Amino acid sequence: MYQVGDLILYGNTGVCKVKDITSQALDGESQKQPFYVLQPLYENCTIFVPAHSTKIFMRPIISKEEAKELIDSIPTIQAEVFQSRSLQKLTEHYKALLSTHNCSDLIRLCLSIYEKKDLEEQQKHKLGVLDEKYLKHAEELLFGELAAALDIPKDDMSEYLAEKVSKEQKNIDP
Numbered sequence: 001m002y003q004v005g006d007l008i009l010y011g012n013t014g015v016c017k018v019k020d021i022t023s024q025a026l027d028g029e030s031q032k033q034p035f036y037v038l039q040p041l042y043e044n045c046t047i048f049v050p051a052h053s054t055k056i057f058m059r060p061i062i063s064k065e066e067a068k069e070l071i072d073s074i075p076t077i078q079a080e081v082f083q084s085r086s087l088q089k090l091t092e093h094y095k096a097l098l099s100t101h102n103c104s105d106l107i108r109l110c111l112s113i114y115e116k117k118d119l120e121e122q123q124k125h126k127l128g129v130l131d132e133k134y135l136k137h138a139e140e141l142l143f144g145e146l147a148a149a150l151d152i153p154k155d156d157m158s159e160y161l162a163e164k165v166s167k168e169q170k171n172i173d174p
Helices: 064-074 087-098 103-122 129-150 154-172
Strands: 007-011 015-023 033-040 047-050 059-060
Touching: 007 033, 007 129, 015 047, 015 129, 033 129, 064 103, 064 129, 064 154, 087 129, 103 129, 129 154
Parallel strands: none
Antiparallel strands: 007 015, 007 059, 015 033, 033 047
8 A cells, every 4th residue: 555645656647746645435345445545646626646646647756766777778769750640549558658667667668759740840840749649648657757766857858868969879889
């Protein structure tokens, strides 16, 4: 069980702080169950979720050290552009990466869409709406977790990453 004050990743909502743990009876049940009261860090709402729920993914956020290692590894991650004329296949591919709730997969997803965007711009085309949608969602989840782990504002994350990756890239390229 999580403790009050813990930062957790909650499904596609992103990083939430456990504000309280209460007991409530579910509809039609007399026995009370523990519930987490979650406060998303980047949204203005409150979420009540059964503590033992398996319907929505929950895990502790990554540590500061894990976040730093992940950022340092970004220049070595190979971005593979996923091309498909089928919006359904494209959606399935993006959803599969998002559903792992893994920061490395989110980085791969972002990098592949950035690469796809560059290829489209070289051909004087715009990136598709679906690609833009999933890029934004992946960045929201990734930047939110990294910002919480590193204790820096989420709005500064894009610039922070660009600077760190640029420095790391210079260390890799002789």
